[in-house]
Amino acid sequence: MSAEKPYSFFQSVEKSFDKAAKFTKWDNGILEQIKACNSVYRINFPLKRDDGTIEVMEAYRVQHSQHKSPCKGGIRFSDAVNQDEVMALAALMTYKCAIVNVPFGGAKGGIKINPRNYSVYELEKITRRYTSELVKKNFIGPGIDVPAPDYGTGEREMSWIVDTYTSLKPGEIDGAGCVTGKPVTQGGVRGRKEATGLGVFFGVREVCNMPDVMEKLGLPVGVAGKKVVVQGIGNVGYHCAKFFRENGAVVVAIAEHDGAVYNVNGLNEEELIQFRNKTGSIINFPGATTLLNTLDALELECDILIPAALENVINGDNAQKIKAKIIGEAANGPCTPEADDVFIQKGILCVPDMYLNAGGVTVSYFEWLKNLSHVRYGRLEKRFSENMNTHILGQIEELSGKRVSEQEREFILRGADEVDLVHSGLEETMIAATREIMHIWLSNPEIPDMRTAAYVSAINKVATTYVELGIFP
Numbered sequence: 369m370s371a372e373k374p375y376s377f378f379q380s381v382e383k384s385f386d387k388a389a390k391f392t393k394w395d396n397g398i399l400e401q402i403k404a405c406n407s408v409y410r411i412n413f414p415l416k417r418d419d420g421t422i423e424v425m426e427a428y429r430v431q432h433s434q435h436k437s438p439c440k441g442g443i444r445f446s447d448a449v450n451q452d453e454v455m456a457l458a459a460l461m462t463y464k465c466a467i468v469n470v471p472f473g474g475a476k477g478g479i480k481i482n483p484r485n486y487s488v489y490e491l492e493k494i495t496r497r498y499t500s501e502l503v504k505k506n507f508i509g510p511g512i513d514v515p516a517p518d519y520g521t522g523e524r525e526m527s528w529i530v531d532t533y534t535s536l537k538p539g540e541i542d543g544a545g546c547v548t549g550k551p552v553t554q555g556g557v558r559g560r561k562e563a564t565g566l567g568v569f570f571g572v573r574e575v576c577n578m579p580d581v582m583e584k585l586g587l588p589v590g591v592a593g594k595k596v597v598v599q600g601i602g603n604v605g606y607h608c609a610k611f612f613r614e615n616g617a618v619v620v621a622i623a624e625h626d627g628a629v630y631n632v633n634g635l636n637e638e639e640l641i642q643f644r645n646k647t648g649s650i651i652n653f654p655g656a657t658t659l660l661n662t663l664d665a666l667e668l669e670c671d672i673l674i675p676a677a678l679e680n681v682i683n684g685d686n687a688q689k690i691k692a693k694i695i696g697e698a699a700n701g702p703c704t705p706e707a708d709d710v711f712i713q714k715g716i717l718c719v720p721d722m723y724l725n726a727g728g729v730t731v732s733y734f735e736w737l738k739n740l741s742h743v744r745y746g747r748l749e750k751r752f753s754e755n756m757n758t759h760i761l762g763q764i765e766e767l768s769g770k771r772v773s774e775q776e777r778e779f780i781l782r783g784a785d786e787v788d789l790v791h792s793g794l795e796e797t798m799i800a801a802t803r804e805i806m807h808i809w810l811s812n813p814e815i816p817d818m819r820t821a822a823y824v825s826a827i828n829k830v831a832t833t834y835v836e837l838g839i840f841p
């Protein structure tokens with residue numbers, strides 16, 4: 369894992385692209401344009417630290433593709449940030465958005481700092497200065513480029529960005545749409561926190577609902593009863609475990625950085641989190657067997673394995689020992705190309721990160737739409753739906769002479785809240801993307817795996833947009 373990589377991150381994205389491009393009909397010139405990073409903005413600016421010293425900040429914003437506007441992608445605060453990494457992540461955003469039909473180009477930003485080494489006041493100054501540098505060069509705006517949180521940034525930084533942007537652009541009516549991942553009080557949308565985990569669940573559930581795919585894997589159709597192992601119980605892993613359990617799957621093991629816990633009858637993620645909050649670790653969770661070597665959890669007997677923590681955890685060393693039939697890549701890059709080769713040979717279905725963890729960007733799209741429409745989802749129709757449902761149910765009860773239970777009544781009469789509509793939009797998005805990719809994969813026996821099929825889907829969509837825009841007459 370620690371061996372020197374022969375390619376840079378951006379080159380390895382290009383290689384995956386080239387592998388898939390062979391299965392498309394597009395001219396080389398179009399493919400080259402899709403691969404290229406359209407704009408790379410490198411910024412240096414000074415920070416006066418709390419102790420009075422001056423430090424020079426290194427920051428980037430890359431717009432990989434403007435085939436759709438605006439561009440979209442997170443901002444990362446990490447001391448590993450460099451131009452190649454930001455370019456690669458921006459390219460992946462182009463492909464991810466295309467696959468899930470989110471009409472954005474791909475972008476990414478980064479500041480080369482470890483946020484733990486800076487005070488909140490310093491972080492605020494850095495974020496605001498970065499935003500004003502983006503404004504200066506027209507690299508941010510609801511119709512230009514819309515950042516979001518990534519490693520080391522969150523709602524707080526997004527609030528600083530929207531505040532800086534709107535104060536530099538007074539009167540810009542859609543200013544709140546210059547960034548997503550904002551707190552709900554600042555124009556954020558309900559349902560974003562669980563979006564990635566829920567999206568992973570919807571994507572894997574759709575695969576499990578495909579009878580021919582399940583037959584090939586020797587599994588029964590549906591999620592219910594399937595044994596699931598989740599690696600990482602952070603934001604994404606916790607929500608994956610929750611949605612699988614609530615839908616009848618049995619979460620037999622959960623792995624963390626310091627160990628894993630296993631119970632063949634199932635674990636409850638909420639109880640596990642409470643236990644960890646109390647003791648500082650998931651190990652020795654009552655009623656479960658503790659595995660001190662956390663990587664052993666990946667090799668347990670199960671149907672579905674959800675790596676939701678780190679990159680490269682399933683690799684040439686352990687791929688042969690994986691017993692899961694389905695791997696749902698919730699994390700970014702959890703499986704290496706060597707592992708992919710083993711999956712093909714062993715007939716394991718790997719549902720790729722590039723679209724499976726796109727729930728966050730999908731719900732970001734809904735947030736941006738909310739900001740442009742200046743109205744909370746559900747505000748217009750909720751009361752109308754409730755009145756209509758009450759009327760319909762009343763008619764049915766009168767005609768049938770029967771009354772439904774109070775619990776059923778509550779469920780039927782309820783109009784949709786913002787979070788219901790966001791979840792529903794996410795469900796539709798993930799189902800549609802899964803079907804499109806499966807269709808591409810199953811209709812060409814030469815395509816080796818679902819990851820390559822996902823790239824083919826992305827290439828076809830971006831190329832079609834370029835051609836339809838008349839960019840290549």
Ligand code: NAD
Nearest residue numbers: 564600601602603604623624625676677698699700725728
């Ligand atoms: P997080 O920091 O909330 O959670 C990560 C969890 O993994 C933590 O609980 C951590 O203790 C655990 N962990 C660390 N090392 C581990 C190890 N060796 N074995 C097992 N567990 C380990 O992060 P997150 O937001 O849940 O993101 C997880 C992954 O999903 C990352 O790869 C991220 O890039 C990807 N992702 C996240 C989002 C999102 O919306 N949060 C969106 C797309 C992709």
